[in-house]
Amino acid sequence: MQETITFFSGFGASDLWFLGDAALKTLWISLLSISIGTVLGVIFGWMLHEGKWMAAATIGSILDIFRSVPLIIQLVLFYNFAPIVGLSLDPFGSGVVILTIYTAALVSNVARGGIEAVPVSMRKASRSLGMSYWQDLFHIVLPIGGRAVFPAWIGVVLGVMKDSALVSVLGYVELLKASQILITRTQEPFLILALAGAFYFALSYPISRYAAKFEQRWAQ
């Protein structure tokens, strides 16, 4: 008489699709926050370089907070703070905001390092060749400084990509959250964790190899 309902079902083909969809969400949230965060971070880095102690005291110390507080705490705080001030942000929105600021905080340091890696004499030379300040910045500082800190930037990118797993604490169903859901439903932790781990590894390892190769070539 009573229809049978199963509460725990085994790992099925539709679950692979569920995991794949979640993996795309991981990629999407990382891509979005890394690209916006990098642009912001470069601007902040330039301000930190040009603004000297004034910038260091203001944006420098604010960005420092985002490097000194665990990301998971930042996420929980922001997610619970946003509705208090009347912003209705879903887990995805909150995740993007915090991951973006977090990326910007890390990139600003890298960018400043890049600007400072270009010898002052070279910049003076370019200016005396008649380049404007912006020409010097885009045609001299960007290619040379950018190459010097490229591996460091890749490090930030990979870090943020992996840290995007923490958005799961807000309930956003990215790869790690999806595997958690599947684990508790199918109760097969080993298989599912191995799949999720393999995906992260397959994404991160080639990029880190490339960065290492790049660094080697650059060092020669």
Added chain:
Amino acid sequence: MKKTITCLLSAALLATTPVKADTLDNVVDRGELRCGVVLDFPPIGYRDANNNPAGFDVDYCNDLAKALEVEAKIIPVTWSERLPIIATGRADVVFGATSDSLARARTVGFSIPYAIYFAQGVVNSKVEINSFEDMRGKRVAAAIGTVPEQEWLKIAKEWGEEHLYQSYQSENEVFLAVAQGKADIGITTNTAVKPITSQFKTLNAGPRMPWTADYTSIVGKRTDVTWLNYLNLFVTHQVRSGRYDELWGKYVGNNVPELRIPGVMY
């Protein structure tokens, strides 16, 4: 001239918009009911084979949305998130087997009870726990932010066994922990025991916990009394229409508890 009229009209519109809109109006106006539901609490809230939300609480949320003639939006929450989500206004209601404790009522508002649970243990099959007293010296697990956790910690403190307690993020993690042998007994509710133990050979039904039954309520904003009144009416209508019996029978079993507290008005 036209411009002044539109200006005046919009000003009038602004003036008539209440400063503190109530939830009922908001939901109807928005056309969407945002329900927080705990999804790792089978059979009350869980994910089906296609990973879609299902269960008693999910159906209740859909019924409420239908009564309001709006769309239901399910927001999956954990035990510890289900009350802050109301306090910060991210959800309109929470169906989350929430006991109506006086401590919680300081933060959120409760409807009349819509379901009743007892706390019961699930035991690892290698462990011998037949009565509550057998739990002395055993490793106990429960989900963080639940009534069983708080009640057990009181007893554990008396027994001096707080160090044997371990909390997990969700009910399902508790089951997994007991099944793997990370804990000897997990405290959950009577409704979950049957589906869990029939699914896992490594889990057995354990003893009932000695504390009182959990009268659980729908959660809404504490200050919004009209909304809470509406929720009360919804609960009585669910019982009167026979929907409560139907859903409880479908997900839990035929012993449908009466939603009444003997000896007192509620």
Added chain:
Amino acid sequence: MFEYNFHWRPVLKSLPDLLQAGLLTLEVAVLSMVIGITIGLCLALMRMKLQGPLKWFAVSWIEVARNTPVLFQLFFFGFGLGAMGVNLPPYVIIVTGLSFNCAGYLAENFRGGFQAVPDTQINAARCLGMNSWQAYTRIVIPQVFRIVYHPITNQMVWAVLMSSLGMMIGFRELSGETQFFASRTFRIFEYFAVTAVVYYVIVKVILGSSRLLSARLFRY
């Protein structure tokens, strides 16, 4: 719009417990670092000096640690190992997970440090009559130590920040304790705001003392 009422009193009441948990966070981070440095040193040497299975063991450890999320690693040591019948208590899970991760990152730092010291220096030391142990401990190690000092400091900060993931596995360090209290009083924002401040102070104290120490150590 601003309908939320802040309640700070319960947070202040549990502040002593939170600070106590902060000590536990430090303990976990320091312990993981000590284990991580030891294993990281071994892994770096195995990767550089050895061939065959031991080398591949070291390489895979390093790459898996660096290319998967920390939270994934913690889940693996928790429910993943549990599926194989190995049940670790949360304290051991977090220390094992963080040590595993730190060892992977530090190994690469050590490798960079060793590679920065030219082999000719060892030859020179041997010519001066030192045996190879003396050459290593008196010539190579001090230089390597100097190179990896900053990366180690950074890793220490990371270890503190990452230990916050303890709350995801039910370990009651600073974040876990905060979550425990927040789940009883439902004052998530207030609790986590205070915890963020505690983390900030811990990180600043570590960086400050590291700077003081380096000023004494690297005077010449």
